[in-house]
Amino acid sequence: MPSPGASYGRGASQEKDGGPPSRVLIAAELRDLLPEDPLPGYEVEWIAAKTPTPKGDYVAIIPILSRPLGDPELAGLPDLKVLAQCAVGYDNIDLEAAARRGIPVTNTPDVLTESTADLAWALILAVARRLKEGQEMLAKGEWTGWNPTQLLGLELFGRTLGVVGAGRIGQAVARRGVGFGMEIVYTDQVRRPEFDLATGARFADLSSLLGQSDVVTVHVPSTPSTRGLFDGERFSEMKAGALFINTARGDLVDEDALLASLDEGHLGGAGLDVFSKEPEVPPALTNHPRVFALPHIGSATTHTRRAMAALAVENARAVLDGKQPVTPVVHR
Numbered sequence: 001m002p003s004p005g006a007s008y009g010r011g012a013s014q015e016k017d018g019g020p021p022s023r024v025l026i027a028a029e030l031r032d033l034l035p036e037d038p039l040p041g042y043e044v045e046w047i048a049a050k051t052p053t054p055k056g057d058y059v060a061i062i063p064i065l066s067r068p069l070g071d072p073e074l075a076g077l078p079d080l081k082v083l084a085q086c087a088v089g090y091d092n093i094d095l096e097a098a099a100r101r102g103i104p105v106t107n108t109p110d111v112l113t114e115s116t117a118d119l120a121w122a123l124i125l126a127v128a129r130r131l132k133e134g135q136e137m138l139a140k141g142e143w144t145g146w147n148p149t150q151l152l153g154l155e156l157f158g159r160t161l162g163v164v165g166a167g168r169i170g171q172a173v174a175r176r177g178v179g180f181g182m183e184i185v186y187t188d189q190v191r192r193p194e195f196d197l198a199t200g201a202r203f204a205d206l207s208s209l210l211g212q213s214d215v216v217t218v219h220v221p222s223t224p225s226t227r228g229l230f231d232g233e234r235f236s237e238m239k240a241g242a243l244f245i246n247t248a249r250g251d252l253v254d255e256d257a258l259l260a261s262l263d264e265g266h267l268g269g270a271g272l273d274v275f276s277k278e279p280e281v282p283p284a285l286t287n288h289p290r291v292f293a294l295p296h297i298g299s300a301t302t303h304t305r306r307a308m309a310a311l312a313v314e315n316a317r318a319v320l321d322g323k324q325p326v327t328p329v330v331h332r
């Protein structure tokens, strides 16, 4: 079900009473991923992420995830017919505020599943095999030669991969885990029988998953009920030496508690693509020898980013034409 109040039945006229074409706002960062005239018949205004959302008679907005869109911004966009987020996550958008105004919200799922799962695996492998420490050893000229006890990591084959949130991305990460010879355990709001059958995955509650997983990988959205989910208590429930991987959202994690657990030597390492106050990243995390940190590049392949931008435009176009969007956000 789309957002309550969302209406797809009143397409925006491209030309207002024979006047100039209707205006749309598109994130300037998407420009190189889109054709020159992405929405023929509409006048595009490109807004850079740092520019506050302008007020005006815009009929569509295609933002990236760093742009907050709630009551204050939507109040200045009285003609808005669609909010077509170019990301799968939409925690920057106040869905209630959009629904109250009857503005449908769309996102870009599916097209980024495989690239994001690949990046989760890049982090799993990097942390399990201590790639950062190895690379630094070479860069600092500290390598003295092959040593049988040097940089010993975690062997993944036969270990357990705990998937927190078995939606599209969580399942894609798990499928790769099967290829690496890992047992899969997952937690979610619902059981996923087809996934169980395909991967041999076992369903568990979160505490049980944390207690049995050698690698925990997080794939839940940021919502009021998941924010801060990984606190000191959760980290202490994890197995000693286990690895924590987050390619979802930074605010799911209490970063101080994560750091404390790493410093105590309880957690064996962390792979992080997301942070709670992006683009600020606590230096203690990025500099930690057992943390492999990346600047939110989960879906960053040319193929995927082009597909995301194209899907966001397709969603906007559909609603402006009075049709159902391809991938509406379900707002409960």
Ligand code: GLV
Pocket: 065, 086, 087, 088, 089, 090, 112, 248, 298, 299
């Ligand atoms: C990226 O984080 C996204 O939500 O697409």
